[in-house]
Amino acid sequence: xxxxxxxxxxxxxxxxxxxxxxxxxxxxxxxxxxxxxxxxxxxxxxxxxxxxxxxxxxxxxxxxxxxxxxxxxxxxxxxxxxxxxxxxxxxxxxxxxxxxxxxxxxxxx
Amino acid sequence: xxxxxxxxxxxxxxxxxxxxxxxxxxxxxxxxxxxxxxxxxxxxxxxxxxxxxxxxxxxxxxxxxxxxxxxxxxxxxxxxxxxxxxxxxxxxxxxxxxxxxxxxxxxxxxxxxxxx
Numbered sequence: 001x002x003x004x005x006x007x008x009x010x011x012x013x014x015x016x017x018x019x020x021x022x023x024x025x026x027x028x029x030x031x032x033x034x035x036x037x038x039x040x041x042x043x044x045x046x047x048x049x050x051x052x053x054x055x056x057x058x059x060x061x062x063x064x065x066x067x068x069x070x071x072x073x074x075x076x077x078x079x080x081x082x083x084x085x086x087x088x089x090x091x092x093x094x095x096x097x098x099x100x101x102x103x104x105x106x107x108x109x
Numbered sequence: 110x111x112x113x114x115x116x117x118x119x120x121x122x123x124x125x126x127x128x129x130x131x132x133x134x135x136x137x138x139x140x141x142x143x144x145x146x147x148x149x150x151x152x153x154x155x156x157x158x159x160x161x162x163x164x165x166x167x168x169x170x171x172x173x174x175x176x177x178x179x180x181x182x183x184x185x186x187x188x189x190x191x192x193x194x195x196x197x198x199x200x201x202x203x204x205x206x207x208x209x210x211x212x213x214x215x216x217x218x219x220x221x222x223x224x225x
């Protein structure tokens with residue numbers, strides 16, 4: 001079982017601020033890392049899947065990096081907007097997805 | 110697209126009764142579906158892996174006789190919570206894997222179960 005930690009647990013930023021959060025996981029027995037965005041009352045939405053050390057993925061204002069040697073991934077949001085408000089989950093995969101508790105982001109005007 | 114629906118979105122039942130939750134992949138076929146449970150302020154925990162046409166694989170500590178899983182078609186898996194008790198009250202969410210072994214999982218919106 002992978003021990004996954006996400007920090008911070010919650011985050012409150014102003015519109016236009018850039019922000020980032022961390023996902024830490026054991027670096028051994030790793031296959032891939034998933035990031036999901038989960039808005040209240042909706043389905044978690046897949047953002048990125050990364051497998052290689054040094055991977056960097058980008059989708060609009062959101063990007064993510066992966067360090068498999070030290071066991072962490074960062075998610076960055078540039079110029080946060082209210083619609084970015086959601087819980088961001090990471091899930092490293094060995095034989096199955098193991099989720100962190102998520103970072104709850106709230107973006108206010 | 111890859112849309113997964115779940116029904117019902119919420120349900121309240123009395124202790125001792127059984128509740129069935131459906132998970133459907135609407136626009137793709139899913140050989141494998143997954144059932145997760147989330148308690149307040151905790152992470153999504155995998156309960157079982159549901160494989161079409163065969164028995165589900167349960168995670169350690171999950172009672173297979175209490176949480177019955179049926180995956181009779183490539184677009185539908187059901188989870189039945191049998192003889193529900195208040196401690197079974199939780200948020201249950203399913204996902205469907207698009208492409209065997211791809212690890213691309215698409216989630217339903219979840220079901221809030223409250224057992225009184």
